[in-house]
Amino acid sequence: MHSPLLLDFTTFYELFFKAFDTLGFEASAHWMSYTAAGISLSFIAINLLILSTALYTWFERRTIARFQVRRGPNRNGPYGLLQPFADVIKLIMKEDTIPESADKVVFTLAPIVLLAPTLLIITVIPMDDSTFLGTLNIGILFIVGITSVNSIAIFMAGWGSRNKYAILGSMRGAAMLVSYEIPMALGITSVLLLSGSLAMKTIADSQLIWFILVMPLGFFVFMAAAMAEMSRTPFDQIESESELGSGYNTEFSGIKFAILFLAEFMAPIVTSAVVTTLFLGGNQGFSPIPGPIWFILKMFVVIFILLWIRSTWPRLRIDQIMGFAWKPLFGLGIINIFLIALESQILMEEGKLSQNDMLIMSGINWVLTIVGLLVMFNIYGHKRYNRPDPIPSQLANMGTDLQ
Numbered sequence: 001m002h003s004p005l006l007l008d009f010t011t012f013y014e015l016f017f018k019a020f021d022t023l024g025f026e027a028s029a030h031w032m033s034y035t036a037a038g039i040s041l042s043f044i045a046i047n048l049l050i051l052s053t054a055l056y057t058w059f060e061r062r063t064i065a066r067f068q069v070r071r072g073p074n075r076n077g078p079y080g081l082l083q084p085f086a087d088v089i090k091l092i093m094k095e096d097t098i099p100e101s102a103d104k105v106v107f108t109l110a111p112i113v114l115l116a117p118t119l120l121i122i123t124v125i126p127m128d129d130s131t132f133l134g135t136l137n138i139g140i141l142f143i144v145g146i147t148s149v150n151s152i153a154i155f156m157a158g159w160g161s162r163n164k165y166a167i168l169g170s171m172r173g174a175a176m177l178v179s180y181e182i183p184m185a186l187g188i189t190s191v192l193l194l195s196g197s198l199a200m201k202t203i204a205d206s207q208l209i210w211f212i213l214v215m216p217l218g219f220f221v222f223m224a225a226a227m228a229e230m231s232r233t234p235f236d237q238i239e240s241e242s243e244l245g246s247g248y249n250t251e252f253s254g255i256k257f258a259i260l261f262l263a264e265f266m267a268p269i270v271t272s273a274v275v276t277t278l279f280l281g282g283n284q285g286f287s288p289i290p291g292p293i294w295f296i297l298k299m300f301v302v303i304f305i306l307l308w309i310r311s312t313w314p315r316l317r318i319d320q321i322m323g324f325a326w327k328p329l330f331g332l333g334i335i336n337i338f339l340i341a342l343e344s345q346i347l348m349e350e351g352k353l354s355q356n357d358m359l360i361m362s363g364i365n366w367v368l369t370i371v372g373l374l375v376m377f378n379i380y381g382h383k384r385y386n387r388p389d390p391i392p393s394q395l396a397n398m399g400t401d402l403q
Helices: 009-022 029-067 083-093 104-124 139-147 149-161 164-195 200-205 216-229 254-279 291-312 318-347 355-385
Strands: none
Touching: 009 029, 029 083, 029 104, 029 254, 029 291, 083 254, 104 139, 104 149, 104 254, 139 149, 139 164, 139 200, 149 164, 164 200, 164 216, 164 254, 164 318, 200 254, 216 254, 216 318, 216 355, 254 291, 318 355
16 A cells, blocks of 8 residues: 555656656656656655754754753744744855865865765655655665765865865864764664664564664664764864864855755754664554654654753863774674674574564663663763862962962
8 A cells, every 4th residue: 555645656656657648658658757756756855854954953943042041043933933044045145155275166066965965865764654765675774875975075175175174174074974983883783683684664664672672772872973973062073163163164155054054954853763763663653643753753852862962961072072982882882783693693583583582682781781881981981080189380379378
């Protein structure tokens, strides 16, 4: 059965096929309908995602304002709802300048290269049972591969600007994104061990118990790496306004600047969709609420948690960010993979895990996750509890008699 949703490839294809067939294009109706359906569906999906991102910027600013006891945007429209559209109009009307010494081709292509992967990821997210590309047999590999382009785009933005602050920001970004792809891949590998498939739809359907409950350590590793990949607090050293004046996007203005920030604010939406598919059972839920509604509700919860972390955690130093990737996070990812592989080998029968097997794994993994995190906090966080007493300087007038 086809999905009753409007955004369904088969529905578009049948609609265009009937139209072309009626107009007398019987011989070419198949490929013309296929092309027209793809273009139409892409146009609607991209614009819906951009509109959702615009509304998300309003939601993020209002939510963080509440966390920090402020009002947030409240001038344009009721409750400031028209603020994102006012920002877009302002940015479009601003002059689009290019530095004289910049590499103009690289400088112009960088925002497009940064935005394109984010738009492509959403195509393989199975929000509904009949999602056309959600059954792609290498869906998760497609996501991992396409997100790696972000490091190239950020380096292009910094290098093309010919600005020392932009280049420093882009070098930080390339180093950080490449580093955090390793623990992210480790978190995804544990999901593949349980699901036995690379297809996003199969991964969601295999969750007799949500994977966040079965392997919380894998979820922690993946979420930490995902936040770093998005360059969100506390991992936003790519921009770090206090040091680099905004980092890789320092020289951008006008519509190019808008596209860069569109990609940045779109990232939490796409990441929450991936997390929902990998760890929260996708569109699984209870009747009579449709599956896509459950998917959106789970996405909203993940987005809110990301906002909560951003509004409360301080920014880390670049050395702390890199150390966190290669020491505790990498180690926890390796431990989680061996743990899931061992449990699967012991409990799996006929190539499948039952719901009772997953319940047993959940109990074991939650205990080991708590122990592992406590050990990590003790090893990597104990120094801040043993700070030496400050010693007054002889050159400062702090009650010390100077001769």
